Amino acid sequence: MKAYILTDQGPAMRDTPKVSPRPGQVSVKVEANGLNRVDLGMATGALHGARGGIGAVLGSEWAGVIDAVGPGVTEFKEGDRVMGASASAFAEYVVAHAAHVLPIPDAMGFEDAACFPVGLRTMHDAIVTVGKLEPGQAVMIQGASSGVGILGLQIAKVLGAGAVIGSSTNAERRARLADYGADLAVDSADDGWVDQVIEFTKGVGVDLIVDQVSGGVVNGNMRAAKLEGRIVNVGRLGGMRSEFNADLHALRRIHYLGVTFRTRTLDEIGEINRRASEDLGGPLAAGRLKMPIDEVFAFAQVEQAMGKMARNQHFGKIVLRH
Structure with a gap:
């Protein structure tokens, strides 16, 4: 699969093996990504908690369709439309803990969904x-x-x-x-x-x-x-x-x-997701929470998208479309 990886010569699009989900995880075919400030820091080699460094797949926010579920996952199934915030998001496929995944409201498209998880x-x-x-x-x-x-x-x-x-x-x-x-x-x-x-x-x-x-x-x-x-x-x-x-x-x-997510455990992040979904899932589905999209780039244009974020001239989100 294609992924945007930090190499010893800087970030670059590379081919990398697709990872299978482990127990408690899901694999998602990514349809869109939201960009975040943390992505800029990690692209320069900065660590985000234990994440990052040479060889790391960049990106932290995504929306897509589940293509496989790991053992023990009962709340999601193949074909579910989902969104989430997790490591290694700038790739054709991402693996995430099921507790960190949220369902996409029926009326919401992938580009909009990729703007919300973080x-x-x-x-x-x-x-x-x-x-x-x-x-x-x-x-x-x-x-x-x-x-x-x-x-x-x-x-x-x-x-x-x-x-x-x-x-x-x-x-x-x-x-x-x-x-x-x-x-x-x-x-x-x-x-x-x-x-x-x-x-x-x-x-x-x-x-x-x-x-x-x-x-x-x-x-x-x-x-x-x-x-x-x-x-x-x-x-x-x-x-x-x-x-x-x-x-x-x-x-x-x-x-x-x-507060920071860098020192949270996986279980703590799962609980934060659960609370947010409980309070905000209804308003999100009802369209009471909106996010302006400043510009949409093709996934192959990730460098241009990151450049725009670095210039800090946008309002709302910058999105990658797969």
């Missing part, structure tokens, strides 16, 4: 399990114009948030956030963004901030959060390190929480 589990975990959102609370998504961020806005809205705020430093993308659930969109590169958030929340601040940016917004987040607010760190697009105002952290009595 965002569904990431944002449900951050907003619900870790962030402990309660109906009526105010939520802010830092970095809301990314695919995961756009989904986070909608998940917060669907699950009953009283106010949803999103940030983007790009004016054109920021203007589109209202279409995906943002009641207020701010520019986190503007020194006045915290004041806008405080004013919008009538001087109280937000209950929950899901931060995909970190870097220079860390202290601003603490100022924008209400007393005893929660900040969930899911990404570091703005930098891994910054000055941290420990006194502000104490004064605001902030619950500052970090």
Whole structure:
């Protein structure tokens, strides 16, 4: 089968043997892939937990049709249309643990389905399990114009948030956030963004901030959060390190929480998938969760697709079609 592999001379399309599913796994003929930031890092040789390095098949998100099931798998069968987030996704076939696989809603095509698995589990975990959102609370998504961020806005809205705020430093993308659930969109590169958030929340601040940016917004987040607010760190697009105002952290009595899938066990990821599916499967099937597709590339054009993602000029998802 064809697969996009990291070689000692960089990523390249290569022929590689098709892998059979082991107990508890399914094999899927891939019809479409969604691109994610992690794919860029792994293409340079960076590890993602235990994944990556020379010889690794790149990619992390896919949609397709099950062509074989391993021993012990009872929840899926050959021919089922499914989507998932797992290693080695940029290939004609992918093998994944059945607990990490989600059914594709009947009315949804493969290209759309490939946009959801990473965002569904990431944002449900951050907003619900870790962030402990309660109906009526105010939520802010830092970095809301990314695919995961756009989904986070909608998940917060669907699950009953009283106010949803999103940030983007790009004016054109920021203007589109209202279409995906943002009641207020701010520019986190503007020194006045915290004041806008405080004013919008009538001087109280937000209950929950899901931060995909970190870097220079860390202290601003603490100022924008209400007393005893929660900040969930899911990404570091703005930098891994910054000055941290420990006194502000104490004064605001902030619950500052970090999450990543790199140190999760397979069983933990399966449970995260189960919870996300339980809460969001209905809204997804009903069309209440949507993802804009910025551009679709043929699988053979994966290098061009990765280049577009690296330029950070897209809104929503970049998709590969097989």
